[in-house]
Amino acid sequence: MTIEDSRYEAVSSRDARFDGVFFFAVSTTGIYCRPSCPAITPKRRNVTFYRTAAAAQGAGYRACRRCRPDAVPGSAEWNARADVVGRAMRLIGDGIVDREGVAGLAGRLGYSARQVQRQLNAELGAGPIALARAQRGHTARVLLQTTTLQAAEIAFAAGFASVRQFNDTMREIYAATPSEIRSARPGRASRFGPVAAANGRAGVPLRLAHRGPYAAVEVFDHLASRAVPGIEEIVGERGSRTYRRTLRLPGGAGVAEVGEQPGAGGWLECRLHLTDLRDLTTATQRVRRLFDLDADPCAVAERLGADPALAPLVAARPGLRAPGAADPHELAVRAVLGHGATTAEGRRRGHALVVAHGRPLCEPSGGLTHLFPDAATLADAGLDALDLPDARRAALRTLTTALADGTVTLDPGADRDEAERRLLALPDIDRWTAGYIRMRALGDPDVLLTDDPAVRAGMRRAGAQASDTETWRPWSSYAMHHFWSAP
Template identity: 80%
Template structure:
C-alpha cells in the first residue's frame, strides 16, 4: 500500500487524527479539505494530497467552508524536526516572515533565501511567502468573524501590505469577499470590540484546536503549581479553571486567558487582549506552544504505550502534554533561577524576582500586574536582596546577558543542539537545566530529563536504564512527563 493509498483510507474513514498532517484537494470542485471533512468522500482519481494548506492554495484550491481546513492543529512533525525545514516552519508560524520578510527568515536560519525557498518547496510544496500568506488569511478570517474592526484595520493587523492584497487573498483562499465572510460568521449576535489590555476591553476570542485526547487537568495543574504572582494567575475551580498571564509581544504587552473546558472536544477557549493587533499571530502561536496544542497524542501513545515500563501511566492518563513556554526567554531564566530547588521554592524565588524587576503594566487586570523582567534588565541587575547565592546570581546574569546580546537565541527556529552547547558553556548551567530549557523553551519533544530526581527515581523503580530509554525516541519529553506522573 502506498502513502497516498493510506491517506485515502484516512479520508474515507473521516479520521481526525490526520487533520493537519496532510490535506486533500478535489479537482472536480476546486476545494481542499481536512481528512475528517464530513462531506461525501470523493473518488480517488479526483483527489490530490498536500502537506500544508499553503501548498493546496498555491495549487489553486480554495478552503472548504464546511470543514475549515485552515483552522486545524499544526503538524507535530514540524516540532519534532530539527532540520532547516522544521525550524523554518516554526519561525513562519511565529510571524517572522510578516515582521522581517524572507530575508529575515533566512538570516535566522543561517541559509540563503534561495536555499530556504528550495527546501521548503521540496518538502512542503510551498515557499515561505505562500506559507505566511496562508497564515495571514486564517488570521484575517478570525478577525472578520469575531471582531467589529474595519476591513482595512484587519488587513494590516493580519500582516497584509495593502487592502487590495487582502481582498485578493481572501477571495483566492475562501472564494468569498471579506464582507461575505463576516456575514457568514457563527453567532451573529455576538460581536467583539477593540482588544487592547490598556483599555480593559473585550479582546479577541479564539478556539485553539488540538488533537484528542487532551489531558487538560494535568497541564493546568502544572501551570497552577508554578504560577508567578503578578505574571500568571489561575481563577475558577478544578475542571473549570482559567489560566491568565501577561505576554511581552513585539507591539506591546498583552494578556492571554485560556479556559480548561474539559467537555470541549478538540479545542481550548482562549481570549487575547493585545496592544497591537499585528501581534495576534505571534500571541496565538506562543499560547499554542505553552499548551502543546500541536502534539500528536496518538503517535506518542503508539510508541510509549506499547513499552512495558510506560504502558500503565500512558493508559491511566491518555493525551498527557508537555507544557512549553509562552516566552522562551522567561522560561530559560526561570530554569536557571529554579536550579535544583523544589517547585515551591522555585516559585518563591520567581515571585521575588518579578516583584523586584518586573515591568509594571500601565493598567492591571485582576492579579496580573507586571511583565516578566527583560533579559537586558537582569543582565545589569545586582539581584541582591532576593535570597540567592552568589553563584546563582552570576548564572542568572550570564544567561540574561547571553540572551540580551544575541549570543543565545531561543526563538522557535533556534538550532537545538547548538543552543544546548551554548547553555552548557555558561556558568551555573548544567545538563539538567539545559535539558529543561531545551524541552520547555525550545519545545523539543525528544528530551529525557534523566538528571531530574523524580525521573531518575521512576526509572529505577521501573528498571529502565538510560540506554534502554532510547526506545522512547522521538518522544522522550513525553516519556519524562509520564515518568513524573507515575511517581
C-alpha cells in the first residue's frame, strides 16, 4: 500500500488523527479539506493530497466551509523534527516572515533565502511566503468572525500589506469576500462570553484545536503548581479552571486566558487581550506551544503503550501532554531559579524576581501585574538583593548574559543540539538545567532527564528499566511526564 493509499483510507474513515498532518483536495469541487471532513468521500481519482494548506491553496483550491481545514492543529512532525524544514515551520508559525521577511527567516536558520525557499518547496509544495500567507488568511478569518473590527483594521492586524491584498487573498482562499465571511460566523457562545459581542478591546475569543484526547486536568495541575504570582494565575475550581498569564509580544503586552474544559470536543477555549492585534498569530502559537496542542497523543500512546511498565500509566492518563513555554527566555530563567528547590520555593523565587525587575502592566488584570523581566534587563540588574543561593545567582547571571548577547538562542527555530551544547558550555549550567530548557523552552518531545530524582522514583515505582529508554523515542518527554505523575 502506498502512502497516498493510506491517506485515502484515513479520508474514507474520516480519521481526525490525521487532521493537520495532510490535506486533500477534490478536483471536481475545487475545494480542499481536512481528513475528518464529514462530507461524502470523493472518488479516489478526483483526490490530490498536500502536506500543507498553503500548497493546496497554491494549486488553486479553496478551503472547505464545512470542515474549515485552516483551523486544524499543527502537525506534530514539526515539533519532532530538528532539520531546517521543521525549524522553519516553527518560526513561520511564530510570525517571523511577517515581521522580518524571508531574509530574516533564512538568517535565523543559517541558510540563504534561496536554500530555504528550495527546501520548503521541495518537501511541502509551498515556500515561506505562501505558508505565511495562508497563516495570515486564517488569522483574518478568525478576526472577521470573532470581532467587530473594521475590515481595514483586520487587514493590517493579520499582517497584510494593503486592504486590496487582504480582499484578494480572502477571495482566493475562501471564495468569499470579507463581508460574506463575517456574515457566516458561527455566533456561538463560549465560557468567556458571546463571540458575536466581542471586539478588539474585549479580547479575541478562540477555540484552540487539538487532536485526540487531552488530559486537561493534569496539564492545568502542572501549570497551577508552578504558577508564578504576578505573571500567572489560576482561577476557578479544579475541573473548570481558567489559566491566565501575561505575554511579552513583539507589538506590546498581552494577556491570555485558557479554560480547562475536561472532555471538551477537540479544543480549549481561549481569549487573548492584545495591545497590538498584529500579535494575534504569535500569541496564539505561543499559547499552543505552552499547552502542547499540536502533539499526536495517538502516536505517543502507541509507542509508549508497547512498554509493559508504561502501558498502565498511558492507559490511566490518555492524552497526557508535555507543556512547553509561552516565552523560552522566561522558562530558561525559571529553570535556573527552581533547580534544586521545591516547587513552592521556585515559585517564591520567581515572584521575587518579577517584583524586583519585571515591567508593570499599564493596568493590572486580576492577579496579573507584570511582564516577566527580559534577559537583557536581568543581565544588567543587581541580583544581590534577591534571596538566592550564590550558585543560583551565578547561574542566573551567566544564563541571562548569554541570552542577551546571543551566545545562546532559544527562539522556536533554534537548533536544539547546538542550543544544548552552548548551554552546557556555560560555567554554571548543568545537564539537568540544559535538558529541562531543551524540553520546555524548545519544545523537544524526546528529552529524558534520568538524573531527576522524581523521574528515577517514578521509573522504580512503574518497574521501568534504564535499558528500555531507547524504545520510548522519539517521545521520551512524554514518558518522563508519566513517571512524574506515577502513583
